[in-house]
Amino acid sequence: MELKSIIESLLFSSSRPLSVEDIRQVIQGVGDKSEDLSLKVFQNVKGDKIEQELRLLQDEYEELNRTWRLTCVAQSWQFVCLPEYAPWIRFFTGEKARPPRLTPPALETLAIIAYRQPITRSEVEDIRGVSVDGVIGTLLERKLVFQQGKADLPGRPSLYGTTPEFLQYFGLSSLDDLPDASELRRYAINPLQTVGKEVERQTEEKECRPEGVEPAVRQSELFPKEDDNFENLNSTHE
């Protein structure tokens, strides 16, 4: 039995997206409980290996050219249908339950928090040049951001960061999927405060992403490439 096939069967029969850790626990659990040596083969399989197999599967589905793909959203894997079939699926299953679309100020604020987290409200305001009080309230309510803690600054202001729901909402596999992630994350408004955090984040990333493994395909890559001149889309004043 191939490890890849075992993983595929789990993904296929799961009612929710599965993380690498979910899969690893199942495989280990089967090995632990069973006396059959053939079921113990992958008992101690590492997360890296599972991730590699997931990527192989992902490529295979791509090549098969079926109407579904294997994707990774918020570090969890699941099969999704290609968006061009949405009209039929929607007719059949009904509209996806999704909250109203975000306003431009909310999206701007969210973008800043996503790159610069953990970040205080006033730092966001410095970048946007406007107050973000109400907007952050909305984002908190929709669970797209959360209070990560308090900054070591006068008044102990709250630090905000994005949630897994944020990744899910936009179909991102991780924060690395954000465009120009390295460049936009790099310089911070208050270097003294964020240097420590930056180091922390980098080590975290190392832990969860094994070397030589490419970030997963973002769900939005299911969509035909558009020109990257997205300015037009967002501006209210063309």
Added chain:
Amino acid sequence: MAEYKIQLPVFEGPLDLLLYLIKKEEVDIYEVNLTRIATQFIEYLEEMKKTDLDVAGEFMVMAATLVWIKSKELLPVDQRSLEDLEEENAIDPRWELIQRLVEYKKFKEVSGKLQRWEVEQEDVFPHQIGKQNFPTQEEEFKLNVSLMDLLRALNSVLERMEERGMPKEIEGERWTVREKITFLKDTLRKCGRMMFSELFRSAATRLEVVVTFLALLELARLHEVQLEQAETFGEINILDISVASKNHF
């Protein structure tokens, strides 16, 4: 009285307005003539005030900054105070503003991308299956089987056999435990599991029932089958061991 209103584009803030003005100039941010932009910026604020009195404080702060930068640039270098020169060595307000603009522009672009993804996600439908609510082992079989349970089950089978009143003239064939073990194993390999009562359905004689029962006990002893009973005095299930271990997972 109807008031004539000029429709002004909505800006997210002063930086947004500045970007718009620079774009209109069709120049690179780094080469922009801030003095001219400052004039346009203030003109815009005037326009906003006419149509809608509520010009946010942030716009006023930016206007002040722009005027300050403009005033500095208008002064010939030799007329500037020493203090100013020193200050300028530290931070060039023009450069600082341009950097803020560049940074803001990037985030604005990213937010456009987020917006596009948000819309795209409305078209992504995941593979969905209903939650698979298979009864767990604990729910299905509350008890494992005791020897007494087995004997009780055997008795009820034998009683049923008495009731049927087996024809005496048919001679009982010779059943061996070995044969019955093979039969049981084959059946279980095919079906995975069977019910205790089912086991004797085909049995013709009391002897055959007993031999079959012995075969079952032997298989249980060898851990080749697992016997389970959901409730006291309930039906006993015979499971092939491979099926049993799978179910436990």
